[in-house]
Amino acid sequence: MSHESQKTSAPWPKRLIRLAVLGYFVLFALLVVATGFLRGFFTPPASQPIAFPHTVHADKLGLACDFCHSGVEQEASAGAPALSLCLSCHNSIATDRPEIKKLLEYERRGEPVRWERLHALPSFIHFTHQRHIQAKLTCDACHGAVEQMAEVRRVRSLDMGWCVSCHREKGASRDCATCHK
């Protein structure tokens, strides 16, 4: 017990230092908690200008992915469908639904739809869909089961470790310059 009494009777400047050190770490602990809360609070769910249901188009109707994302087989970018492609059906189908009305409104204004991009890679990365499709990768390998998602979200991290793990597994190139511009 003498040990403890010794501790309590420690001179107050020393206690102050201890307090400061403790305060420093407590501050960090609080920061961790706060970021956790605030992140969820402030990042709004990616909301698309039109609530496009992949469940209807890809699952129920069974449209192939490249029906709309036509660049996927030949080009770097899979691309979003042109408004004219949407309207090739929706000029006559389901024109009374609110989301389709939004679509028709875009056409009337002559304004392109600006979709929120979910699978954007950093600008220093060279990525091409064509090579991955050629290597017989299916779309869901990276994009998940989109046809099951009422609202599409990103299911893979798309970070370098995740890319490299797949490249290693499949025996693809692991040269930095393959992807890094």
Added chain:
Amino acid sequence: MDRRKFLQIMGLVSGTTLLSSCGSESNQKELISYLVPPEDGVRPGTAAWRVSTCSECPAHCGIKIRLREGRAVKLEGNPSHPINRGALCMRGQAALWRLYHPERLRTPLLRQGNGYQAVSWEDALDHIVRAMSEASAQQRTNMLLSGSTTGSLAALQERFAEACPVTRLPEFEYFSHAALRQAYQLLYGRPVLPQYRIEDADLLITVGADLLETFVSPAGYTRQLATARHDHDLHWRHIEPHLSLTGANADQRLSIQPASEAILLLWLLQTLADSRRYVGQLPPQLRTALPEISLDRAVQATGLTTSRLRDLANSLEKARRPLLIVGGIATAHGAGQQTALFGGLLQWLLTAPWQGLDFTQAERPERIGDLRDLQQLSDTLRGGAVGVLLISRADPLRHAPGDWKFADNLRRAGLSVAMADIPDATTRAVDLVLPLTHGFERWDDVEPRFGLHSLIQPALAPLHETRSEGDILLQLQQRLTGHSESGNYETFLQQRWRKQFSASARHNFFQHGHVVTAPAVTDASLRIAQTAVVLKQISLPTPLSTPVAVISGSIRSFDGRSAALPLLGEIPDPLTTITHGTWIALSPHTAKQLGVSDSAELRLTSGGFDLAQPARLQPGLPDGVFSLPVDSLISGPPGIDPATGEALRVIGSVKAERTGKQLPLPILSGSPSQQGRGIIPKPIHRDKNHHAEHRALYPEPAYRQYRWAMAIDLQQCVGCGACVASCYVENSVPVVGRRDHLKGREMSWLRIEPFYDDQGQVSFIPMLCQHCGFAPCEPVCPVYAAYHNPEGLNVQVYNRCVGTRYCSNNCPYKVRRFNWWQHEWAPPLDKMHNPDLQKRTKGMMEKCTFCIQRIRAAHEAAAKENRPIRDGEVIPACAQSCPTGAITFGNRLDPDAAVTRIIKSPRTYRVFEGLGTEPAVYYLRPN
């Protein structure tokens, strides 16, 4: 838990918290859909090409414009175009800098007091129309002065001038070749410049004509010279008073007394006309009309020795297909007329037997005037007889001699209007400025040679509120007369093309960017009687007394018109390696006499000529000759030659003195000498045995399918710097400016190093990352940003780089460049950025990548078709632009590749081979 553990855990937790909050997902791009996909639409990530024509100088080379996402990002020479056959000079490469220049004129500007105010196009045109009508009422003449114009625009100008009515003045070009055109007019009755069949000649003698820099069609001539030297042994001698890049590259350069070319040519003409081979070929009338000149007089006047002169005459007599080209500096002095005339006659004598001149596809400067015409305009302006003066694509104020007071006279015009794309001396002096669309933003055509129509095709929509000159003229005509040729210039062109070309020719025109219509058969026989009359009156000139100042054209700015493009300021002058600045070059010996060194201010005076610029020591320059590029002149030339109307570019009896001031001058080369390091070795340096056998500490890199390598033939390289400019644009290398260059912080990935020997002979070597097999940069990188890739490239992973600069310190070739700043690309220059490359930021090391983006594209094209990359499929930007074809790139593991074949040459060596770095850049030393 003890204290130590607690601290460890808390440290870990706080650290990971901080790290995990690094990197954010904001700034994600949007995915924008088309309304309707266009047929030949923009496919993201895919390049499209448009054929068009360069308008940076009157040569009009054919180009291809590379488009990415609707933006022009790179120019390449059009390989099928007859003028340049794929070559593109540095000024052509810089055309994109004109298009995206942050200081492009964006709206019409009207002078208000001392400043300018933006006005609408309607107001601007109304203003002109009102002034034109007023002028007509006051009996003042309205005038149009433009830069060199051919093709449809020339036709439209003529109709506009007739309908309005406006007096169309002779066109203004500083390099007007007026003396030459006068000589050809006299000799053949045709004021044009013929095609010289350089590729078929076996001896070429050029007198003053700077074929590689500014003479008529530099990229085209450079390519022709390279082909001739490659295919057969062309022997080329260049005669000039100073030292130009052209002279430096000739097989032999003869320094001649300034302004004594006429005497040399006369002596040669006389000697050859009487020689065994050519005797009786010069018509007797002309032979007798020629002034007589003795060998002694020629020796005394030209400063060449008797044996040199005899040797020149002998070689001309012996050659089977000799060719003589006179021009440039040789005709830009008081004796220019005689030089051009004697030169023309000698040229006729030498080329007539083998038809070395081709007048059918002659260059078309026939609408161009000379400085006498400009002087007349200046006088007319002073008399107040000019109503509206429209100036288009020309900068007469920059080039009018100061004593004309052109700017003051211009103010006496009713209204002066300048049409231009970027501000120049003229736009700063006129009452109204109209911004023109760039050639990449409009439809047009040019006809630089008879029968050769070259297409100007838009690559993108106009960036600013600009209009094309054709549209402006049509709209003015509509307002003035109530009627115009057609609604707009595009319709005018379409109608004209339909009339001019057949359907198949039109197809070729749009497909290949040019079409050749059958030129009229022309009579190009010598007009003996007229020539004899002139010859009898001609007097022999007296050479200028030394020291002289020689004002040379510039490969970087032509006649000064490209000086405003920042890229060209950044690329060093090939001979002096000066960037961002003007200078006076003088020989080291003269410098010693004057007591000046590099950067010391030197003042030259002669009569009314007075100029102070920093000095630059130039080995190889004759003593007593001061050589300065045209940019070094603050105002126009000191005077004009009244006989020809050419600017005086050789000034005699110059007084030079040191002012005592030091002016900082960015000189990129460390030393004019190789310091015995054998960078460009003489055969003696080939002894490899003095280096110990190389043993590697690291394992040999194993290459499976590809080992990229480059061969550079120094015999072909002329040091023109086209590769440097091409590299800058392709790789979006930042242009850092004068202040950084003065600190030695240049960013060029590829540089041309000139090295002088004791005799002042210069050799050039392009220096770039050598992509060493055992690269010294790689093992010293602490973060694995510099590494060796399986195809032999030394890759720099930019976002791994932390900027220690160890790699740069360890590189024996000094080719790595460090970003000291976050380099800003002032809009709209940012549109020029190549999207295949990452934007480098502050603190990153960068260097030549062998155009890895092009290798990657080839890999993708090959993978699509399941085949290896073919030889010639990857052409780096430098190799593509090179006018001489000196650079070959390919896979060294492919035994049939061109590069593998070339590096077997006995001339092959590698720089600093003894270091054991095993570079992948193979040089072929000059013979």
